[in-house]
Structures are given as structure tokens and as C-alpha cells.
Amino acid sequence: MDIPESDNFKTIFYKYYPEVRRKLAVLVRDENAADDLAQEVFLRLYRNPPDDPAVLGAWLHRVLTRIGYDYLNKQARERRLLDKQEFFYDTDASPPSGEEIVLSKMEQEDVRNWLEGLPERDRQALLLKYSGYSYAEIAGEIGVNPPVVGTLLSRATAKLRQHAVNSLPQE
Structure with missing residues (x-):
């Protein structure tokens, strides 16, 4: 897939950018970072597009997920480093x-x-669900109809609660 044609790339950018940015904003929970990360996704698309144009949506999702998790991991490392520094300098x-x-x-x-x-x-x-996906997105990811997702989540939550209750020590 040869995307770098200016008009073709522009069309793809305007079509997918809002969704990519929204998913990143939900994932990283930072609007400004989501803007920067979305630009990084499209920069990667421009530099190294997928071979098959039919998989563009999946390719973008995979790349945005990777970029988002890399960003979160970097933030966590920086936070741990700051915590260590504060610990060593905070005597209280x-x-x-x-x-x-x-x-x-x-x-x-x-x-x-x-x-x-x-x-x-x-x-x-x-x-x-707890990563911020909508019911429609969850339905697409797990291959069920969107109306089924609510019931599925409700039952899964009930099963999780039951596992938690069953694992508690009995008095």
C-alpha cells in the first residue's frame, strides 16, 4: 500500500484521526498526550504503511495500542524514578x-x-471495559453483537464477584 501520496494520505488522516485520537485519550487519560501520540501513529503510517489497504483500520489500532502502552510504561518508569528520588531526599x-x-x-x-x-x-x-472501550468497540473486539455486550459484562462481573467470594477464607 503506497500511502504517501499527499491527497490519499490526507483522506486517510481526516477519516481515522478522530477515532485514533479518541482511543488514545481513553487509553492514556491525557488529552495533550493523546494529540501527540495520534500524530506519532500517523507518522508511522506515512513512513511505513501496511501492505494491504484492507487492514488499515486494524493496523492503526495495533499501532495506536502499542504507542499508547509504550507511553504509559514510560510514564510509570518516570513516576517510579521520581518516587525513588523523593524517598531518598524526604527524610520524613x-x-x-x-x-x-x-x-x-x-x-x-x-x-x-x-x-x-x-x-x-x-x-x-x-x-x-475497564480499559475505556465502548460497548460497540468491545463487541467488535470479541466478535459479538453490541446489544449482547451489556449482558456479557454483567454476567462476567457476577462471575468475578463469585470467584472473589468463594476465595475468601471461611470463618
């Missing part, structure tokens, strides 16, 4: 105790285990 702050760290990891592990106990489609629907 005390580091989390070993017990607090272990409890936090156990909670994260519990949620992962509960999610792993769900069927793949339910797990994927919940993860997409």
Missing part, C-alpha cells in the same frame, strides 16, 4: 513495610487469579 517519609508490600502483591495476585478463573471471552470483555 518511611518506606512501606515488608508486610504492606506482601499484602499489596497478594491482592494483585488474587485479582489475577480471579480473572484467570473466568472464561476467555468474559475476561477479555471485562479488561476492555
Whole structure:
């Protein structure tokens, strides 16, 4: 697919930019960063377009997801670095105790285990919903009709709650 023709690229840009930017804004939760990241997506499209024009939408989604997650990972690394710096320079702050760290990891592990106990489609629907996807987008990703998504999410949430309740220690 030879996109770099100016008019062809402009048409594609104006058609897909709002959706790409919106998905990035939901993913990174920062409007200004979403603008910059959307530009990066289209810069990559301009430099290295997909071979098949029929897969352009999927290609854009994959690239925007990668760029968004790379941005989030970079932000997390910077935050951790700042936290470390603040910790070393802030004499009043005390580091989390070993017990607090272990409890936090156990909670994260519990949620992962509960999610792993769900069927793949339910797990994927919940993860997409809490990543900011709309019902229509979730339907497209998991291959169901949009009206079914609400019911699917409701049932998946109920199953997740049931897994959580069943895993609680009995008194």
C-alpha cells in the first residue's frame, strides 16, 4: 500500500484521526498526550504503511495500542524514578513495610487469579471495559453483537464477584 501520496494520505488522516485520537485519550487519560501520540501513529503510517489497504483500520489500532502502552510504561518508569528520588531526599517519609508490600502483591495476585478463573471471552470483555472501550468497540473486539455486550459484562462481573467470594477464607 503506497500511502504517501499527499491527497490519499490526507483522506486517510481526516477519516481515522478522530477515532485514533479518541482511543488514545481513553487509553492514556491525557488529552495533550493523546494529540501527540495520534500524530506519532500517523507518522508511522506515512513512513511505513501496511501492505494491504484492507487492514488499515486494524493496523492503526495495533499501532495506536502499542504507542499508547509504550507511553504509559514510560510514564510509570518516570513516576517510579521520581518516587525513588523523593524517598531518598524526604527524610520524613518511611518506606512501606515488608508486610504492606506482601499484602499489596497478594491482592494483585488474587485479582489475577480471579480473572484467570473466568472464561476467555468474559475476561477479555471485562479488561476492555475497564480499559475505556465502548460497548460497540468491545463487541467488535470479541466478535459479538453490541446489544449482547451489556449482558456479557454483567454476567462476567457476577462471575468475578463469585470467584472473589468463594476465595475468601471461611470463618
